[in-house]
């Protein structure tokens with residue numbers, strides 16, 4: 001298994017945030033992490049990459065996280081945080097180069113330079129590649145930070161709300177990028193709030209409610225009317241179409 005969690009729990013001080021999470025992510029999967037605000041999605045992702053302490057087991061390729069150095073970990077997993085408050089006055093291009101440097105590479109070498117050009121082109125960053133990250137728009141910054149994660153060329157990418165702030169065209173572009181990565185064997189764990197997007201993009205969905213994993217399975221098994229009502233406290237309209245389901249919240253309960 002690329003990533004395995006056994007009985008994971010996280011506390012912030014006396015507050016229990018996550019309890020008894022068991023989860024496995026295999027090769028070539030796109031797992032969507034869904035759940036209401038405050039259900040623990042970001043906390044789970046941070047614990048997975050060792051940014052916050054946790055109890056239980058986290059292992060990458062059957063190796064416990066605690067035995068993996070920071071440099072080694074950056075070759076297993078790339079993480080894109082929800083927080084986009086970057087403080088560095090660096091060009092978009094330099095931000096991408098940081099992803100390569102995290103794994104000990106340099107964009108001065110032809111191989112990594114070609115990878116950088118590929119990421120710039122697939123994320124549509126060409127017009128802003130020389131701009132400071134501090135001066136680009138919110139959606140452009142999100143794409144640049146995702147680009148940095150892609151530059152690590154890891155078998156697993158963990159992205160916390162990568163579609164937040166993206167316009168419809170760039171959301172669809174991102175869906176295509178993720179699906180292309182999946183075809184190349186990369187796995188992704190992506191937190192999302194848009195059910196329709198999640199159901200169309202993901203091979204499996206993991207649903208959190210108040211720090212517990214209440215469902216993990218195929219999108220149509222997880223995003224049912226009953227579960228949406230129980231977990232999100234809203235009614236939904238679920239419509240099957242040729243492009244996949246359209247799932248819209250309609251009424252608060």
Ligand SMILES: Nc1ncnc2c1ncn2[C@@H]1O[C@H](COP(=O)(O)OP(=O)(O)OP(=O)(O)O)[C@@H](O)[C@H]1O
Nearest residue numbers: 012015017035036037038039040041042043044082
């Ligand atoms: N640094 C912190 N100290 C104390 N509590 C925290 C901290 N960070 C998060 N929490 C709490 O942990 C819980 C889960 O937060 P988390 O950010 O993981 O939720 P989320 O599912 O990602 O939410 P959202 O959809 O709003 O991004 C919340 O109750 C939050 O208040």
